[in-house]
Amino acid sequence: MKKKSNKQVLEMLRNMAEGLGQTFAPFCEVVVHDLSNPKNAIYAIENSLSGREVGQSVTELGLARIQDPEFPAVIANYANTFPDGRKVKSTSIGVKDDSGEYVAALCLNVDLTLFQSFQAAISQFTKIDEKEVHEHIEAGGNHSDRIHARIDDFAAARATTSRSLKPADRKQLVQELKKAGLLEVRRGAEIAAAHMGVSRATVYSDAK
Template sequence: MERSKQILESYIPLAKSTAKLFGNHCEIVIHDLTNPRSSVMYTINNHVTGRKVGQSFDHLVKTVLRSKDFKEDYLSGYTYVTEDKRTIRSSTTLIRDLEQKVIGAFCINFNVEALQQMKQFMDAFLSTPVAVEDTREQSNSDMDNVEGIVDGLIQQIIQNSVHLGMKRHERIELIRFMEEKGIFLMKGAVEKVAEQLGISKVTVYSYLDEVKKKH
């Protein structure tokens, strides 16, 4: 674990230089995915999205890993809207250790509000080309890579949370966290979580139902 921390900390100078190059609208976040529930280990210019050290990941599974454009351990140029309606353009690159296990993520978040205003101005004078939808699908190797990454997240989340004498409400809270982070959007996730928790699929589904009723 200490070696993983050293590897992740070695990316801090890159975070600082990237943020300085692109200015105050550019936020850099480094995630420690060996600690999924408190994965944010470093931020700079965190006023862009409000990310704080000790928070968990948000878009990794739901947006990045599930995208058909996620290849070679990165997804660049995806966008999302913050709670206060600002558009953020992002890039996420996974970080692996010497054994090629995913241990972290290097994320760049850019507030593109000013650029959007400029584009609206330009669109008043220039026609814009029609975007052609990319219909390519992920290759089998890309899908296997994503499956392996999610398997690792499931294992790490459960490993960091399970203890002897774990109560029902604690298991439900664990399921709630994984559901919130998009783990169960991935094919086969229920079976894998059930196996690692030593409970049945039916029990996992009942916990999920209970979690969703409370939303």
């Protein structure tokens, strides 16, 4: 009876692994371990980034759970590596039977390689040489920054973006910009219109 119960648990975890694997493909490997069968523990695997296959043996973490029912049920976001050296962020979730013993585990292994490449590329792209040069590309200088900041703060307070404001909200914002004198500065209406993705005519109409 216990064996049948374990089978049901494993099948449920297999379905979960399939769903998670499809959702987070191709960055995340999802593995179901049958801890009642350590030598052939891998019951199911989605997106096999590690190169492992169904029927392979349990990991050190799985052995620790088998040996100690008090082992933590959830270990999240711990550092790991694939056999070829790629860095991985792993999460392991243990599942117990009615007697309190670990019988299965669901493990997620996220390949960090691509994300680290993105991070490095973004860091390189946004790197600025610390030279004593001061220039504002857009006419209006600090006025442009002030107008952008005022619009962005207004939009953020409404959980939206500057280009997704509802007409009524945009009109209220334009009225506030006008009251603050930001539409009277050089190219103020043009700067505001460009940041909100509307025409200058729309800004002038909202300002009335």
